[in-house]
Amino acid sequence: MDLLYSVSRKTSTKSFFNYESLLDGHCLCTLSSRNIAAFTTTVWFDDANGKSWGSHVYVVDLNMPTHAHKITSFQFHPITALEWDISGDKLVIADRTGNVQLWMFKDHVLNDWTLIGSALFHGEHILGAAWFHNGKKTSLITDKKDSIYYSEKFNHLPFAPSVKQFGGRAAEGVLVVSSTGMVGAVMITKDLQNPVCFATESLGNTRQKIATVDICYGKNGHFLIAVSSGVSSFPIRCYRVLVRKNDEKCNITSQALPSFFLQDGVLRDSCTTITHLKFVVREDADSLVVAASSETESFVDVWELREKSQPVHKLFQPKSLETFKTVVWQHQSQYRCQSPVIAIATTKASIVTTLPPPSSVMIALADSSIHYLSRDCLKEVASSCLNMPWRQDEPGAKYLKTSVTISHIDMSWLGFVLLACDTQGNIYVYRLMPDGGTSITLSYACTMLEYCLVTGTDWLDLLFCLRSSMIETLCERLDASFNRQSPATQQYYYIQLLCIKTSLYRMLVTGQNKAADLSSLLMIHSVATAFKSLLRPSDLISHDKGPADNLAVLINESITDIDKIFYHLDAKEFTVERSILPSLQQLIQWVADLALNLLARLPEQRMQMKSGGYELLKDYKALNTVRELLVIIRMWGLVRESCLPVFFRSADNLDVLALLYRLLSKLVQCTDTSQQIDDGLIDECCLLPNQIMIPQLHQANSITAIATPVLFYQSLPLQLEYGLEPEHLIFVPELNPIEGCMHSGQVVDTIRHIYLGKQPQLVKQCTRCGGKAQVQSMMRTAAIRAWDQRWTRACRCGGIWRIHKTSP
Structure with missing residues (x-):
């Protein structure tokens, strides 16, 4: 568990330290399946005096973390929920007053966003939000993990969409839960006049106070919601929620499930509060993490749903029937901490079909330490602390962080990166090795890349964990596995394989x-x-x-x-x-x-x-x-x-x-x-x-990013600042020029292959390979429109576009 890099505000002005307390506030962060981070801050990055105090949402690509883009600002009410959808294209933002906004990329550009629609639940403090599941779930079959065929190794598991439309197609929308026990659904419609419709319902028969909540998906299309009032003597309640679409409206039904009380976990301090609930895997409703804290210590429990036989008197038990069974929550393991729990992150997707699914639990404590726990027995496999000197070979005063207070954490979809943000909006990115080890094995890396190939999940976080000595062998093994597939399978995944191999060689x-x-x-x-x-x-x-x-x-x-x-x-x-x-x-x-x-x-x-x-x-x-x-x-x-x-x-x-x-x-x-x-x-x-005069075909475009060969020669962690490109990360690839080749010196559009000038002022730039392209094509024939649409969502390397402006 190594700190890869941190991105902080500029600290050059003296006034920053005078107004540092104005920058503090509760911040949230979340990672998408495309390794795009969204996080909140209390003031703008370029505001050192706290004049822009509020709640602001930024997005940034993990490969170019210094280029943060502000989506929107909530001036008077703090943002309390921030979640990506499964595809990584849309973002839900909710605040303390019940305002829920749905945002998405405009023309698939990272730093250009558009508001899809919004809903207002008056006076409701939104505690949690989750997007509707799209019904797509692919996992590695444990019994056939050594099979040479993708069709046998990976399987599309039966998983129903959360909300079905005509023909069984998945609907898009968000489920939210408020502090008063209200559950609301906001569904995206195709109506331009009313882009969203919404409905509300009470979780229980009566409304109740809720302090913490978590939402996960059931395989039959329902939601599983766990809530707590925060009082340790009160039960942790669970509900099964169904959202259905009727015509252009949606309705919600809620059903109570077995609840449970904390047991044998009361701390020495009598003021124990349940602070966090988190399902161990977001698509597995059978395991729940519960964190309870006092002012000086805390504990983390794992509870599991188990089927239990219930004795019934023989007068009420017919001989022909089996023993009556019921489902109850059972306590499995506990981890005690010497500091209150601030945030919890768990595995987002179950990659293998093993039951229970292998997963990790990450907890952040008030002393700015982060602990990496395995699901089994909550054994600690690694830990780190942000309030320690980061480098031993440099003066301690330069790198000592004495005022870091972690606010929120989140894991990447493959589980190789942990994102943390502090109370000032600075972000920290950790590398996570499997089972807390020091390196990743070749076979495991190949299997994960094959999983990305089949599912379309982004693999940038895996690149951060590779060793340079294993990359060529990894490419050869990936090639050998791909060549054993059927011709139809090879044709279907061919483009994705080229993208993966290109990104590997580029390292x-x-x-x-x-x-x-x-x-x-x-x-x-x-x-x-x-x-x-x-x-x-x-x-x-x-x-x-x-x-x-x-x-x-x-x-x-x-x-x-x-x-x-x-x-x-x-x-x-x-x-x-x-x-x-x-x-x-x-x-x-x-x-x-x-x-x-x-x-x-x-x-x-x-x-x-x-x-x-x-x-x-x-x-x-x-x-x-x-x-x-x-x-x-x-x-x-x-x-x-x-x-x-x-x-x-x-x-x-x-x-x-x-x-x-x-x-x-x-x-x-x-x-x-x-x-x-x-x-x-x-x-x-x-x-x-x-x-013949031979023109230059490949341009050696310089790129300032994390996933380049420069990474292997840097002392970690990297110290970065928002809005400032680090010179020590600039990489210019060395390409063997052909003798007599004509060098134009101009930037070439990597998609349309036209010259853009030596220093174009406005272009689209890929966040992974650094390639540049026109923002809009001048020629609008049908053939060129079809060509442009091939690269609208992503660059030819699979990276996401961002608008790049050159200062005059």
Whole structure:
């Protein structure tokens, strides 16, 4: 359990210390499935005097933690509930007066948000909130964890959506619980006039005072709610809540479940208060963590639902029936602390099907210590304290934190990161190793990456825990496992695998060229899919093979002349509308530039004595795809010449497309038959820089982020400040330039492959790879709109976009 980094306010002004007490307040934090942190502060980050006192919500990507964006502010009432939805796109914010707001990314941009809708429950202090479950739950089958097939290893478990719409589709919305025992539902509708509808109900037969609450999901679509009044002599009550949609309205029903009293846990101080309730796993209602504190000490209990036989008098027990059984809460284990409990975090998702599911319990105490407990017997496996010197090799006065008071904590969805925030809105990110160990095993890391591959969960928190020495082996093992899957499975998860492998190689200094090759491979696949989708068969009766299938078969034949390919194809099937073709010119240009770069790299590639990892020049299927695209481009050039790629050549009569196709065909024949590359082919590739000006394909974009090779050379923890990019985290990847390559010095759009200028003022930047793109496309043909929509939600590496403005 290591503190990876902390992000704090600027401390350069002297007035900060004079007004430090004005910055304190109860703050909340939560992590999404995309590793985006949302947290609250009492004053703005750039306000050192406390003039903006209130409750403010910020979001930040864990990979770029200094770029915090403020979503909204509640000026007069503190925020009491803050939760992400399961997909990580929407956020619910609720306050002490009953105001509930639903927010989401605007155009999937991290620092641009829009309000979906809001509901006001007058006078209700909202204590807890939970989004409706979408009914999707995938877990690793424990008995088949060693199986080589994803379909056997991972299974979609039966889990009903919380609220069903027409056709069984899951509805979106939020369930909230207030301090008076009110349960409310806020459901998102498709009505523009009334974007949300809401309903209320009482948890019990009568309203009751509630001090703490937690909500979890039942597999039949219901919610399980545990509440406590805070008084240790009163019972902890549990309820089963159902939300149903009728027409455009929703209604709520609540049913009481078995309750229980704390036992044998009373502290020496008689003023014991139940401060926290937390289900051990959010999708497992059978285990509950209860924390009770006094002024000087506290204890944490785990209670479990167990089936128990109940004796019944024989007069009331027919012989034909089995023994009467009932479900009761039983005390399992206890952990005692020498300080009051401030916050509790538990596992969010059950990744394996083991019962009870393996999970962890994290507790933060008033003395600013954090304790990592295992679910079994609440054994402490690791601990840390923020009020200790952070580095032993530096002067203690520089790094000693004497006034840190933890306010809230939360765990990532994979369980590799713990997020903590203090009372001033500063955040702290810890690395959590499995079972409190010091490292993560290769097999466990591979299994977790496969889980991310199948479920779409973000894997950034796992990258923080890897060792640089295991990354290449991890990529090889992930590749070997993927290649054993069925062709249909490989096709379905192909893009996600490329994203994962690219992010892994990007963590290595020596892996930047492999990451660039994988990015090119992903783009080849995407461009080929986009181009082939524009082709239409001339004979609608025959659906056996389309134009793209016929071309794929023909391309495997040993034809090196691109014009001779046309004799075997129907030109009508490759004809598209003339108005579409000019808008595709930049993608066409990129394909031609890629072919040029590949062939120009071939001589130096052959000189390498040893090379590991992925290389595009040795990928037979990818090279064939490039050849197919060259044929399609050649065919489209006959329809409209303006769409053809532009080359700067030494001779005007040089047919560049025909030359590229011929050289690639020879290279594919050598790659396919595992023959040594012909010297004549090498000589022709050596002449290419003299015949054609070769443009730069990959840009060495500098990035200031956590998940880069720089991380392995830093002394932890990292000290960061909001709004200030740390110079010691700047990383510029070293890519082997091709001799004679033309460097433009301009920023290139990583999605549309157009030049944006040397220092564009407004772009979208990926928070993971640092790639930049236009905020809005200028060309609005149907083909380009479809292309842009491929990358709306995420960058080609899977990272989230943020608007990046360059100061003039």
